Amino acid sequence: MSGDDNRTRFVVRTDRVPEQPASRVGEQRPGLLRSEDHDLCPGCGEPVALRMLLEAIEELGLGQDSIGVVGIGCYTALTTLMDIDLIQALHGRAPSVATGAKRMRPDKLIFTLQGDGDMVNEGLQEVIHTAARGESVTCVLLNNGVFGETGGHMTATTVIGQRTKNTPEGRDAGYHGHPILVTDIIAGLGGTAYAARCGVYDAAEISRTRRILRRAFETQQKGVGFSFVEILTMCPTGWFVPTAEGPEYLDQVLGSVHRLGEVKVDGKLVQS
Amino acid sequence: MTRRLMEGSEAIAEAAVVAGCRFFAGYPMTPFTELLEGMARRLPAEGGVCINAESELEAIGMAWGALATGARAATGSTGQGLALMQESLSELTRSELPLVLFNMARGQADYYQATRGGGHGDYRHIVLAPIDIGEAVALTQLAFDLADRWRNPVQIYGDYLLAHTSEAVAVERLDFAPLPTKDWAVDGSLGGSGASRNINPIGMTKGSKGIEPESFWKRLQAKHDEIAAAEARYESEHTEDAELLVVAFGTVARFVRYVVAGLRAEGVKVGWFRPITLWPFPAQALAEAAAGAARVAVLEQNAGQMIDDVRLAILGAAPVIPIGGISSDEAGFGIGPLLDVDVIRDRIEAGLAGREVPR
Ligand SMILES: Cc1ncc(C[n+]2csc(CCOP(=O)(O)OP(=O)(O)O)c2C)c(N)n1
Ligand code: SF4
Numbered sequence A: 001m002s003g004d005d006n007r008t009r010f011v012v013r014t015d016r017v018p019e020q021p022a023s024r025v026g027e028q029r030p031g032l033l034r035s036e037d038h039d040l041c042p043g044c045g046e047p048v049a050l051r052m053l054l055e056a057i058e059e060l061g062l063g064q065d066s067i068g069v070v071g072i073g074c075y076t077a078l079t080t081l082m083d084i085d086l087i088q089a090l091h092g093r094a095p096s097v098a099t100g101a102k103r104m105r106p107d108k109l110i111f112t113l114q115g116d117g118d119m120v121n122e123g124l125q126e127v128i129h130t131a132a133r134g135e136s137v138t139c140v141l142l143n144n145g146v147f148g149e150t151g152g153h154m155t156a157t158t159v160i161g162q163r164t165k166n167t168p169e170g171r172d173a174g175y176h177g178h179p180i181l182v183t184d185i186i187a188g189l190g191g192t193a194y195a196a197r198c199g200v201y202d203a204a205e206i207s208r209t210r211r212i213l214r215r216a217f218e219t220q221q222k223g224v225g226f227s228f229v230e231i232l233t234m235c236p237t238g239w240f241v242p243t244a245e246g247p248e249y250l251d252q253v254l255g256s257v258h259r260l261g262e263v264k265v266d267g268k269l270v271q272s
Numbered sequence B: 001m002t003r004r005l006m007e008g009s010e011a012i013a014e015a016a017v018v019a020g021c022r023f024f025a026g027y028p029m030t031p032f033t034e035l036l037e038g039m040a041r042r043l044p045a046e047g048g049v050c051i052n053a054e055s056e057l058e059a060i061g062m063a064w065g066a067l068a069t070g071a072r073a074a075t076g077s078t079g080q081g082l083a084l085m086q087e088s089l090s091e092l093t094r095s096e097l098p099l100v101l102f103n104m105a106r107g108q109a110d111y112y113q114a115t116r117g118g119g120h121g122d123y124r125h126i127v128l129a130p131i132d133i134g135e136a137v138a139l140t141q142l143a144f145d146l147a148d149r150w151r152n153p154v155q156i157y158g159d160y161l162l163a164h165t166s167e168a169v170a171v172e173r174l175d176f177a178p179l180p181t182k183d184w185a186v187d188g189s190l191g192g193s194g195a196s197r198n199i200n201p202i203g204m205t206k207g208s209k210g211i212e213p214e215s216f217w218k219r220l221q222a223k224h225d226e227i228a229a230a231e232a233r234y235e236s237e238h239t240e241d242a243e244l245l246v247v248a249f250g251t252v253a254r255f256v257r258y259v260v261a262g263l264r265a266e267g268v269k270v271g272w273f274r275p276i277t278l279w280p281f282p283a284q285a286l287a288e289a290a291a292g293a294a295r296v297a298v299l300e301q302n303a304g305q306m307i308d309d310v311r312l313a314i315l316g317a318a319p320v321i322p323i324g325g326i327s328s329d330e331a332g333f334g335i336g337p338l339l340d341v342d343v344i345r346d347r348i349e350a351g352l353a354g355r356e357v358p359r
């Protein structure tokens, strides 16, 4: 019975020959990615986010018109793979560097790539000022709730209860304070035109991440203000969870506090 | 070109614009504020941008981004604001970006900061210390040229008097030898070509695994050795038969020049020497100038900083004595009683007699 069903559902077409041989998604490397051979941990969410970023730029046809400004964290190691003009900034300082670049090259797509330690700890005032100024750049935050690079330490976005190397019993609000929900702060600023939070824990969210990045870049192209994308990424190493559990941990532990979705679109807060 | 009565800050801003500076960012602080105001007034009309940055950290970051696109860009503050910028300053040097940095200092106590730096790692930047507004106009233009030529930050060390006094000056565009094109600058165009750029301070190369800090740092060291050999600048007078050689820089040297000229007219065997570049320090020229002197006196407006470089230059050939010292007004802006020709004359006479001065 079921075999018959399958035969009717999957029709083998013989009238049209595909132009290209079938290939897996993994073989369709974006033109802005030099190689997939990265040195980050297995199960890390950052290479996935990077791929969505490069694909979004490519979809918009901006591969030869983009300049990235990269912070310091595990993602810094990905810069050798990015076939895109880059400026390496200091820890926390990418938004002001992006500002200077954009003011001299207003015709280019200028984006930052920063982690939560970089953006929300070391350089929070930079991103807030850049947003408030309505600077026509896009800041991209890879939020894994830890300093992955230093070995899994608490950041300003670490959620209550999350175990890190310096919160071994879990982050305690009374002792360690509360996490900063940075997209919500950024969305509240007058200069911000677009702000959204997404994650890379499953295929649907990964695709949405690419669409959200596109919308942020389109916002920049329209020149209507600051755009901001927070991407929740897996860090099984820094979370001390098995690699396979990373996506679920991201969804349930970080995602339940840093809520996913668009927060501001076309300069207007999205009602939730 | 006709001369015009201009305040130092205005003249320096004008010189920067004439030199092609098209981006400036700064955060107000006396006596740097008027330079920022001048840039804010002048740059938009030239198609440039001046941003009133939210902090000194962000000011230098913005200049960093502008420089990376190939623009001529500058920032500045007083020594205290520069203290905040030190991490960026050292990494900008390693990114080989041609920043021009103005320290409108409160006196001369930022000599160590300017020449040793408070940033991390092995790095050097050229420091130019103008004696007056006319020279500041020339050295500001030279700073942009040297920065591009060496792909290295250049600092202008000024002060309150330079920023706030007015003199009749003509801001004329100076010509320099042609510079190489900035093919290293990012414009986005090389994306996807396999040859895209990454302007970075850690010796990172696209497509390679890891970084090679040692060879990268050694290459920078070699460049700094070249700068040291090529760019030392100085001025001196009456050194041939001087029994006492007085060493001073910047505004203080202007007082010294005047006093020494007066003493010479009276037949006193005194000469003076002024480093125009604080780094590279003109050590060899100073050693030669001091060759016949019985004593070398250092007149600087601080607790004794440049005297280290003077001693390293003289290498024990003559006693090196301090005749300057800490001297400030009530606000701490560096307009102290030392900045007075009678006081400086007393100090130089003490130096001639081998008397210690109160410091
Ligand atoms: C001024 C400064 N302080 C500290 C460091 C050390 N450091 C390097 S990466 C890092 C944390 C990065 O965290 P994040 O931005 O969240 O990136 P992740 O590694 O998690 O991807 C720190 C603290 C530094 N490079 N610079
Ligand atoms: S430590 Fe975390 S963020 Fe860093 S590479 Fe490993 S999984 Fe990724």
Ligand SMILES: [Mg+2]
Pocket (backbone or CB within 6 Å): A073, A115, A116, A117, A142, A143, A144, A145, A146, A147, A148, A155
């Ligand atoms: Mg992180």
